[in-house]
């Protein structure tokens with residue numbers, strides 16, 4: 001790379017300093033009401049800023065769910081820009097949960113929007129879909145690597161409806177016989193391993209999304225294989241509100257556990273503005289205690 005600190009290195013540093021909790025910024029209408037805020041662009045901005053205040057100095061990572069800002073159109077995007085900038089200024093790693101995907105030339109424009117240094121939506125990483133083939137997002141993977149940014153590619157998502165598609169078996173591919181989810185994980189791990197100095201890096205910059213509610217074995221993901229080198233970052237929603245328990249982290253992820261980012265939104269945000277900071281501290285401790 002060009003002297004830029006890689007996203008993987010920054011993520012590894014955040015794990016060491018703050019643990020692996022990622023606080024979701026999901027201003028659902030019901031939560032805005034509970035927090036005494038309007039369901040408006042101003043309301044989602046204020047919600048986001050309060051979450052940042054609670055997370056900064058207590059956790060290392062936040063994940064704004066862009067859909068809740070997008071509901072409010074252009075004004076919602078302005079609110080999001082402010083939230084992204086404040087979070088990054090506070091030293092938090094920001095994963096924009098945007099789940100974009102398209103043919104290569106178009107998806108690269110999404111990469112430019114969310115990952116280009118200086119962009120008004122600049123984030124540290126974004127979620128992305130490889131439904132159009134892992135090759136379709138190669139330019140964004142290259143862009144992320146070049147700019148010290150990260151990506152999380154949807155592989156085995158936490159929603160139950162995903163299983164049929166994500167467990168489907170590939171044909172006419174060098175990974176013939178792998179499931180879709182397995183092939184995405186293997187492809188991403190291989191991408192990280194092929195980077196210059198890969199073996200000296202603690203963590204890759206391109207990760208995957210593997211829901212904590214998923215039985216990974218039956219999805220075609222081997223959680224007993226040797227860990228990838230560098231470590232594969234795994235964005236793990238599904239803890240808390242969706243039912244998975246952080247005490248089961250090692251059992252769920254096995255040899256992938258070292259790269260797991262525990263992402264929780266409603267289970268923390270439901271504590272309200274007065275209880276959020278304490279809930280974050282408690283969860284960081286619980287996750288630390290759960291790891292063997």
Ligand SMILES: O=c1ccn([C@@H]2O[C@H](COP(=O)(O)O)[C@@H](O)[C@H]2O)c(=O)[nH]1
Pocket residue numbers: 024026065097156157158159209211237238239240241242263264265266267
């Ligand atoms: O597989 C996935 C991918 C993304 N998500 C997102 O994570 C949060 C989860 O919110 P909770 O309140 O902790 O359930 C939300 O923004 C989802 O869009 C996911 O749940 N599963």
